[in-house]
Amino acid sequence: FWVCFRIRGLKSRSQLLLLLWFVPLCGFGSVLGLKAASGPADPPNPPVLRPADPPGKDAPAAGASQPRRATGWKLSEEEACREDLTRLCPRHTWTNNLAVLECLQDRREVRNIMPLSLSQLLWNYKLNLTTDPKFESVATEVCKSTITEIKECNEEERGRGYLVSCLVDHRGNISEYQCNQYITKMTSIIFSDYRLICGFMDKCKEDINNLRCGSINIGHKDIHSQGEVIACLEKALVREAEQQDHVRPIKEDCKRAILRVAELSSDDFHLDRHLYFSCRDDRERFCQNTPAGEGKVYKCLFNHKFEEAMSEKCRDALTTRQKLISQDYRVSYSLAKACKLDLRKQRCSLDTNLPRAREARLSYLLLCLEAAVHRGRPVSGECQGEMLDYRRMLMEDFSLSPEIVLHCRTEIEAHCSGLHRKGRTLHCLMRIGRGERSTSIDSVCQSALQTLIQSADPGADYRIDRALNEACESVIQTACKHIRTGDPMILSCLMEHLYTEKMVEDCEHRLLELQYFISRDWKMDPLLYKKCQGDASRLCHTHGWNETSELMPPGAVFSCLYRHAYRTEEQGRRLSRDCKVEVQRILHQRALDVKLDPELQKRCMTDLGKWCSEKTDTGQELECLQDHLEDLVSACRDVVGNLTELESEDIQIDALLIRACEPVIQAHCHDVADNQIDTGDLMECLVQNKHQKEMNEKCSVGVTHFQLIQMKDFRFSYKFKMACKEDVLRLCSNIKKKVDVVICLSTTVRNDTLQDVREQRVTLKCRKQLRVEELEMSEDIRLEPELYEPCRSDISRLCPNVNFGNAQMIECLKEQKKQLSQRCHQRIFRLQEAEMTDPELDYQLMRVCKQMIKRFCTEADARNVLQCLKQNKNSELMDPKCKQMITKRQITQNTDYRLNPVLRKACRADIPKFCQSILNKASEDSELEGQVIACLKLKYADQRLSPDCEDQIRVILQESALDYRLDPQLQMHCSDEISRLCAEEAAAQEQTGQVEECLKVNLLKIKQEACKKEVLNMLKESKADIFVDPVLHTACALDIKHHCAAVAPGRGRQMSCLMEALQDKRVRLQPECKKRLQDRIDMWSYAAKVAPAEGFSDLAVQVMTSPSKNYILFMIALGVCILFLVGLLCGRITKQVTRELKDR
Secondary structure, three states, rough: OOOOOOOOOOOOOOHHHHHHHHOOOOOOHHOOOOOOOOOOOOOOOOOOOOOOOOOOOOOOOOOOOOOOOOOOOOOHHOOOHHHHHHHOOOOHHHHHHHHHHHHHHHHHHOOOOOHHHHHHHHHHHHHHHHHHHHHHHHHHOOOOHHEEEEEEOOHHHHHHOOHHHHHHHHHHHOOOHHHHHHHHHHHHOOOOHHHHHHOHHHHHHHHHHHOOOOOOOOOOOOHHHHHHHHHHHHHHHHHHHHOOOOOOOHHHHHHHHHHHHHHHHHOHHHHHHHHHHHHHHHHHHHHOOOOOOOHHHHHHHHHHOOHHHHHHHHHHHHHHHHHHHHHOOOHHHHHHOOOOHHHHHHHOOOOOOOOHHHHEEEEEEEHHHHHHOOOOOOOHHHHHHHHHEEEEHHOOOOOHOHHHHOOOOHOOOHHHHHHHOHHHHHEEEHHHHHHHOOOOOOOOHOOOHHHHHHHOOOOOOOHHHHHHHHHOOHHHHOOOOOOOOOOOOHHHHHHHHOOOOOOOOOHHHHHHHHHHHHOHHHHOOOOHHHHHHHHHHHHHOOOOOOOOOOOOOOHHHHHHHHHHHHHOOOOOOOOHHHHHHHHHHHHHHHHHOHHHHHHHHHHHHEEEEEEOOOOOOOOOHHHHHOOOOHHOOHHHHHHHHHHHHHHHHHHHHHHHHHHHHHHHHHOOHHHHOOOOOOOHHHHHHHOOOOOOOOHHHHHHHHHHHHHHOOOOOOHHHHHHHHHHHHHHHOOOOOOOOOOOOOOOOHHHHHHHHHHOOOOOOOHHHHHHHHHHHHHHOOOHHHHHHHOOOOOOHHHHHHOOOOOOOHHHHHHHHHHHHHHHOOHHHHHHHHHHHHHHHHHHHHHHHHOOOOOHHHHHHOOOOOOHHHHHHHHHHOOOOHHHHHHHHHHHHHHHHOOOOOOOOOHHHHOHHHHHHHHHHHHHHHOOOOOOOOHHHHHHHHHHOOOOOOOOHHHHHHHHHHHHHHHHHHOOHHHHHHHHHHHHHOOHHHHHOOOOOOHHHHHHHHHHHHOHHHHHHHHHHHHHHHHOEEEEEHHHHHHOOOHHHHOOOOOOOOOOHHHHHHHHHOOOOOOOHHHHHHHHHHHHHHHHHHHHOOOOOOOOHHHHHHHHHOOOOHHHHHHHHHHHHHHHHHHHHHHHOOOOOOOOHHHH
16 A cells, blocks of 8 residues: 655644543553453554564563553553663653653664563554554544545545555645644654555565665564664665666665655654664754754755764765655655645646656756746745755755766766865866866766756856855955845856956856856856847747757857847847847857857867967967967867957957956047947957057057957958958959958059049948058058068067067068068068058058147148158157158158159159169169169259159258258268268257268268269259258358349259359358358369269259359350351451352
């Protein structure tokens, strides 16, 4: 006989004694199974329980030698009881048989000293109480209304003891006080010995013998050890679930019987005899004030299970009971009671696809009710509280999960032994699962861990994970104190503070171990599931919280969600706003550790080992994969590419970078960062402010790294991709690298501009973004692979300690241009050519002169910025640093006419006309060292240039006359002479033409012919225009204003005016001007001697540029006239002929 029982709300166990049992019953002696006369007291055969050898059959009953009354019989009056009763039990209990029975069977001291006669007497008494029909009539009287209410008990056959068993099974439904107290007492009697439990013997007798759990005969075990038999069976049951090979499997009927007994004893720990005796001292130590009943003592002991003072014996007994609860939740009285209605309401017992045994499992109950909670369905607070306790219990002790014990035994023994308490073993297994150890975890063990964590659901409440809670308590108190205790946002808060100063190492490890498994199932993040369950169902075809699909496994759902999160409106089917916020939050957190991205880790496992084995610091693994993007296998490359593309749209996904750049963001980019929708603006802002004082090294390195990664694929620059994707597909369809795409589009724009096409092929929005990309690339040589690769060796050789950023490396290479290798020199020349054509690409110039451009060139076209700055170079308001930078660019321009686009355009006809021989010898990508400009200067002196070209050469002459460094030919040929003769003038910070003046004054001391020739050329040029002689022009400025104001500058006109004034005695010149003019005359005279005219053209030029031009021309004209007259006279005399000849 066995009654199926479902726990209902049980009353607390009462310690009161029923007055009913003091009432004398007729024929009570027969109830006791004793005879009035001396002789053996054979117990009547019980109607239900039929042991093989009924106790007391071969032994005389103690105290049966004397006749006794049939009514009012007392156990205390029996001779076998008297001595023990007097010693062990209080006097007030002696008059009540049940009180005596309770005292004797609950006293631990009796276990080893109780005589056989007393044991047999107590056994007979209890056996008859449970089986005698007369005692059943007492139950009928006391529980009359209850029996009527309980249909199953009302239908039981009377007189066979079934009624009492039925009432015990349904004691949770008994509302009558007296009936409840009566049945409670009967329950304690029944559970004192497994042989008294109806049907237990029949179902488990064979298993008891097979498992050697003890004898079923009274002679082999005393009354107090009978609980050990059930304990043995319980341990065998949980051990069987933890073993793969079942050597001695327990029969199904016995399994159900064992769990049934555990269930019936769930409200009062006294009923679990093994646990009661194992934990009596611990109960007094930890739970002294906890009343018995309703499973309260069990829960109290569970809470103190891992206390240092807890005895090992009690801890083992508690663990066994917890394992039984994990197999059948009904073994927990409080959980079954609290969640009974919720289980029915959420239809958690109606899954026809699962066996009944599966439905009773604690994990199934938790998953079902957690699914309801996550879906927003009502689950009572009492039930949720109980669930929280048991979820915490599962996380604290791995041994409560048989799958873990079965499938993870090898890993536990190898790596996690001795870490049994407080969830440490589970976290040890999680750490192995993350791959932080050299050994790998078995896939079945990994799956068991994932299932356990899903059942415990620590993502919903961090307190469930005791190891995490203890490790992170200090962090929570400081960084997350504003969040309510137990809120799911606590875990998110901890992730946000990962790798910060507030995070402690132990918390960091525990957090990452847990997040590794949470990240593999999107449903385990309650905030994400709550906001995205509708989107996941609509877009990713997901099922319920605790249901899985082969087509869309849990790990793939999040990938589906974030693919839809960043779709445009044109692409359609986007996420809801709330869901997108949560997806972004998860992406930000996962970026902290590559292992938190399941898809990335799965597809890139091989590449991580191959390329990034030494990159173990925070964030380095993903950076390493991005650096080796071209080397990755196809599947990994796709995942890394997609993630990088997402980062380009929302750089806040890279939480480590954002954290490092917080000062810059707050100072310069807070408006952009506050936008909920980031479309690449934040990264653009960081790039633009990369060299602000708030920028730290970590942020700068991170931003530069992202810029370098963007070069690998134009899709990695979100704004560029969105602005130019159509242009790329149309004009550069086979190009993928961003740098190549930029070159392709830039070339197209330049060609269209040069050809003056009516409509540009590149759209306006793309041209604008293209300009931004070009400017960003100019900041770091590494962003231009075509320049960086040829110059790698030169960088290490010539600029080893120079930073790459701020265009410092490019500037270093420009300054060391003469020492560069040929390939690098060619690339630098091309770069300079592009920068001079478009000064905005000159990062250093634009950075250093940023304020001056705002001051002087706000209205100037971007391509004329340098020209504007040159015109304002000598302004008193010009910044010295900017002035120095302008001078550098002027020096560069004067090395080659191709680096001066204004000159090139103005002299495009003059250069091939006068300097073709130089062009024929020139190479395409190397400087001409000022040869073409020197050639044009000479033609300027000869006054043979076109007006536009003459204007540009005049400007160059004027500039180089003030600063010798602007004349590359002079600097090349006269560097030694300058050092020897003009060192003091050359060292001056401000160049005002003093070096040139020094060379002119010391012309006679110059030894090198090439240098002397350059100085003579300067003298020759100065005769053509006083403006190219700054010393003379300064000295004679007032005289020019007074005497030559009406004379137009150029072609030597003002110089001639001054020379005439010098010769005119009526005109008084300034002393300094007069002295300088006289010096110039002497120099020109010397120059004429040293460098006579090489031909008629040179002679004509010298005459025309001479200050005495008019005099010379007059003398030449006079000479010609005299020669003409002489010729006429001589011709008439010498050519006379006779008349005769004329007449012929």
